[in-house]
Amino acid sequence: MTSAQSETGAAGERTRVAVIGAGPGGYPAAFLAASMGMDVTLIDPEAKPGGVCLYRGCIPSKALLHAAHVVEQAAAAAEFGVRFGPPAIDLDALRGWKDRVVGRLTDGLGVLTRQRRVRYLQGRARFVDAHSLHVRVDGELVEVEFDYAIVATGSQPARPGPLAIDSPRVWDSTRALELPEVPPRLLVVGGGYIGLELGSVYRALGSQVTVVEMTQGLLPGADRDLVTPLEKRLRAAGVEFLLGTRVAGLEDTGSAVRVDLSGADVDGIREVDRVLVAVGRSPNSRDLGLEHTAVQVGPRGFIEVDAQRRTAAPSIFAIGDVASEPMLAHKATHEARVAVETIAGQPSMWDPLAIPAVVFTDPEIAWCGLTESEARDRGVAIEVAAFPWGASGRATTLGRNEGLTKLVLEPGTERVLGVGMVGAGAGELIAEGVLAIEMGARATDLQLAIHAHPTLSETVMESAEVFFGQSPHFTSRPRRR
Amino acid sequence: MPAAPPLEAPVVAPVAAALAGGPAPFASPSVRRLAREIGVDLKDVRGSGPGGRISDDDVKRAARDVRRGQAPPTPGPAAVPTGGIEVPPLPDFAQFGSVEREPLTRFRRTVARNMATSWAIIPHVTLHRWVDVTELDALRQRYKQRAADAGGNLTVTVILLKIVAAALKAHPRMNASVDLERGELILKRHYDIGVAVDTPRGLTVPVVRGVDDKNIIELSVELQALAEKARSGDLGVDDMRGGTFTLTNLGGMGIGEFTPIINWPEVAVLGVGRAERQAVWVNDRWEPRLRMPLSLSHDHRVIDGADGARFLTWIDEAIAEPLLIALEG
Numbered sequence A: 001m002t003s004a005q006s007e008t009g010a011a012g013e014r015t016r017v018a019v020i021g022a023g024p025g026g027y028p029a030a031f032l033a034a035s036m037g038m039d040v041t042l043i044d045p046e047a048k049p050g051g052v053c054l055y056r057g058c059i060p061s062k063a064l065l066h067a068a069h070v071v072e073q074a075a076a077a078a079e080f081g082v083r084f085g086p087p088a089i090d091l092d093a094l095r096g097w098k099d100r101v102v103g104r105l106t107d108g109l110g111v112l113t114r115q116r117r118v119r120y121l122q123g124r125a126r127f128v129d130a131h132s133l134h135v136r137v138d139g140e141l142v143e144v145e146f147d148y149a150i151v152a153t154g155s156q157p158a159r160p161g162p163l164a165i166d167s168p169r170v171w172d173s174t175r176a177l178e179l180p181e182v183p184p185r186l187l188v189v190g191g192g193y194i195g196l197e198l199g200s201v202y203r204a205l206g207s208q209v210t211v212v213e214m215t216q217g218l219l220p221g222a223d224r225d226l227v228t229p230l231e232k233r234l235r236a237a238g239v240e241f242l243l244g245t246r247v248a249g250l251e252d253t254g255s256a257v258r259v260d261l262s263g264a265d266v267d268g269i270r271e272v273d274r275v276l277v278a279v280g281r282s283p284n285s286r287d288l289g290l291e292h293t294a295v296q297v298g299p300r301g302f303i304e305v306d307a308q309r310r311t312a313a314p315s316i317f318a319i320g321d322v323a324s325e326p327m328l329a330h331k332a333t334h335e336a337r338v339a340v341e342t343i344a345g346q347p348s349m350w351d352p353l354a355i356p357a358v359v360f361t362d363p364e365i366a367w368c369g370l371t372e373s374e375a376r377d378r379g380v381a382i383e384v385a386a387f388p389w390g391a392s393g394r395a396t397t398l399g400r401n402e403g404l405t406k407l408v409l410e411p412g413t414e415r416v417l418g419v420g421m422v423g424a425g426a427g428e429l430i431a432e433g434v435l436a437i438e439m440g441a442r443a444t445d446l447q448l449a450i451h452a453h454p455t456l457s458e459t460v461m462e463s464a465e466v467f468f469g470q471s472p473h474f475t476s477r478p479r480r481r
Numbered sequence B: 001m002p003a004a005p006p007l008e009a010p011v012v013a014p015v016a017a018a019l020a021g022g023p024a025p026f027a028s029p030s031v032r033r034l035a036r037e038i039g040v041d042l043k044d045v046r047g048s049g050p051g052g053r054i055s056d057d058d059v060k061r062a063a064r065d066v067r068r069g070q071a072p073p074t075p076g077p078a079a080v081p082t083g084g085i086e087v088p089p090l091p092d093f094a095q096f097g098s099v100e101r102e103p104l105t106r107f108r109r110t111v112a113r114n115m116a117t118s119w120a121i122i123p124h125v126t127l128h129r130w131v132d133v134t135e136l137d138a139l140r141q142r143y144k145q146r147a148a149d150a151g152g153n154l155t156v157t158v159i160l161l162k163i164v165a166a167a168l169k170a171h172p173r174m175n176a177s178v179d180l181e182r183g184e185l186i187l188k189r190h191y192d193i194g195v196a197v198d199t200p201r202g203l204t205v206p207v208v209r210g211v212d213d214k215n216i217i218e219l220s221v222e223l224q225a226l227a228e229k230a231r232s233g234d235l236g237v238d239d240m241r242g243g244t245f246t247l248t249n250l251g252g253m254g255i256g257e258f259t260p261i262i263n264w265p266e267v268a269v270l271g272v273g274r275a276e277r278q279a280v281w282v283n284d285r286w287e288p289r290l291r292m293p294l295s296l297s298h299d300h301r302v303i304d305g306a307d308g309a310r311f312l313t314w315i316d317e318a319i320a321e322p323l324l325i326a327l328e329g
């Protein structure tokens, strides 16, 4: 980057690629561009890269979920004769540990940024036009001229109408991850993955948790046979689910929150200590000065992009949560590659066949590629082969027989189009499904690849065996759709 | 700008976004990337693997078929570099009179992209020089039959290939690429020379490998075979990659001097024009000599005009004094 005084009087910088936002979309984009020899400037309000994912998303939530799993496993050990006393939870220590986990990772990214000679500007960026930005750094305005910009500004918790009250007793996911306290009664609005994950954390820490979901089921989009085991287990653990229920209003009484519910099972006011609103996220496409460029923003706030992640302004790309669903870190990271390779003149393209989705509850739910429900909605003919973990040796040794692994196959070619699973550790197992789909594996390939015994990964091979009616441990025929 | 209303429903990943557009290509990510690189639409490819899975060989075969005109070229993303200049929108030509729109073939779009890249990136300088090929042509006539017996065709281009390889050895900076990002010149220690071939579909540049290690007869056979392959559309991707310098001959079409475009990321290209018999003042009298124009374009970022001139002079002398190849090349 070279420095110059700009016409506006602001300190001026020139860069080949300006990356706005340093989350799992932005920082990999900056690093990849730098490793290809480009001159890169990375801009984010935090002192170090990380974005939502590291500071207030994936990482802190998974750290807390790990603590929750330990609490639950200790309690479950009673089943096989190992008893622990009730856990003593030191909230300050837990918070401190979580913050250290985050700090370790973001510090690492700071070092990598310097090592890759990526110029880091701590501040908020706004477009002046299609080739320049203003960034406020320490109160001073810096003008950055760029050949290309990659917008990776992510998303923030949504607070639609009746939920939009300003109260210390009404949290969003960011606040919940700060672990301010363990409320005796916590009501979670939203039965998506963030609500279920954070609800699970607070339940393990001792809260009485109620989850309110507007639609008829948890985790809309996921196949029902994968959701049921989770729902059962959480109910058994004392989590209350109010499905098909709408929150009509919230009121802070000064000591509690009055929640106005309307639904099939409940109608009326419920009083709780804290409310966690987790009803989705909205893309950060506002206040970016995009109106000074040709960039188009769709009705839901997503920046419109093509298969190269280029916006309607040829010099500007957009990736991650601000550009499209699914709002997932690994999706943002792959888009970073597509955008940077395109800038480098390579014929890159967004064409994944499988994006894994993982819900880190206990049991975990994970899927990738085509789901059964999506196939049904779109009228795609499929065959489904499922292996219940009740027949898995490894699941039995863990005392966790509630799981299920299934393959969604293309009739005729027996090609794997989708994989879904629920069970302990499903989030790690799904990787095999992604590889199978991307490599164009067929059921026979999974059947003939040796899987270690006794592991949960055998359930993938066994599902393929079920497809051919040859599973040694389970007899059933595949379902045709 | 429209406001961003919050999302109403809890968001879980809608899956298989790529599947929504139709059946998913039955090919691994690396094969899909290859298909993009060589401009093949996987919808046009028949997979030879179990269940119809597409392999990289299937993609390469399909590419050859498309070039032979067996399969229809389908449009795809092909960003043509414009040297940082925004291409203004085209006027509506129909308002001025009747027009017809002919789709650019995939092949043509690749050529367009490559040419635009070279032209946009490289500051070209072209030097012209007439060289005396009277003796060279006499030698060519004398040994033509030998080459023919071996199955080759002893053309001026073939002989020039050998001379140029020797000239490149003596001038390593002409056999190079520039890495501006790292501020380095990449000098290549192999002499693989591309030869432009006119084919029914357009310009193709197969690469003759290891020119310095082959004799002229061998080169005549190899170039003959490559040109055949090019004309029948049988060249594979590997036949066209990795060249270090390019030779282009328009003499056969009656062209004299011209300004060839460098084949990026190479740094120079030699154009050969039509030889003419000219009256030359030699030793106090006019003599009929066969002279041929050479046009050297070079990348002025790394090669100065004087360097280019020295390179051309070396070639000129090597043509007049073939021993120079053995002495210095």
Ligand SMILES: Cc1cc2nc3c(=O)[nH]c(=O)nc-3n(C[C@H](O)[C@H](O)[C@H](O)COP(=O)(O)OP(=O)(O)OC[C@H]3O[C@@H](n4cnc5c(N)ncnc54)[C@H](O)[C@@H]3O)c2cc1C
Residues within 6 Å of the ligand: A020, A021, A022, A023, A024, A025, A026, A043, A044, A045, A046, A050, A051, A052, A053, A054, A056, A057, A058, A059, A061, A123, A124, A125, A126, A152, A153, A154, A155, A173, A194, A284, A287, A288, A319, A320, A321, A322, A327, A328, A329, A330, A331, A332, A360
């Ligand atoms: C509680 C929670 C748990 C989650 N768990 C997971 C999970 O387990 N797995 C998963 O894949 N995903 C998870 N996600 C989603 C994941 O965090 C996001 O998909 C991911 O962070 C998106 O990355 P991004 O790069 O698009 O943007 P972000 O990570 O949102 O980063 C955007 C960055 O841009 C900055 N920015 C915004 N505006 C400007 C501006 N004008 N100038 C400069 N900088 C700006 C922001 O401050 C931020 O640092 C979770 C999210 C939450 C909230």
